[in-house]
Amino acid sequence: MSKFFNLWVTIFTLCANRHPLIFSLRHGRITYEKSSLPKPTMNQAIAQSPEPVDLALTEPLPLTQHPAEVYLSQLAPLSRRTMRQSLNAIASMLTSGQCDAMTLDWSKLRYQHTAALAAVFRDKYAPATANRMLSALRRVLKEARRLKQMFASRYKG
Secondary structure: OOHHHHHHHHHHHHHHHOOOEEEEEEOOEEEEEEOOOOOOOHHHHHHOOOOOOOOEOOOOOOHHHOHHHHHHHOOOHHHHHHHHHHHHHHHHHHOOOOOOOOOEOHHHOOHHHHHHHHHHHHHHOOHHHHHHHHHHHHHHHHHHHHOOOOOHHHHHO
16 A cells, blocks of 8 residues: 555544544554544644745746646636635645745655644644645646646655
């Protein structure tokens, strides 16, 4: 089972249930148990990253090469508006309000960023909202991988 799938399952259940669960795969069976994880703030979670990363784009990308724009262009107009708002909120959280979805370099996101976002979503939003935002994040990262801006190993975790 891939690391990305394990991460996705954990993030999904953390947000959907608002109760931390630890999943493990043993002898071909998936087991889980409740856990009492601390609830870090976004600033604490990002500050714990091993090396600070500047997440802003250094130069604008063409719209056909921008992962967020490629993802949004595949959606219906009403969905596009909703998901753009979600991506703008994610970008703002990650950069303390300095970036939006179009100025964030999505290819620089790493596991610590996505884990911190999941923790914040669990505390701040209703489960449906948190899952919608995580879905938007997963799809943008998938587009970054497809556009060859992110290695598959970084995408999978």
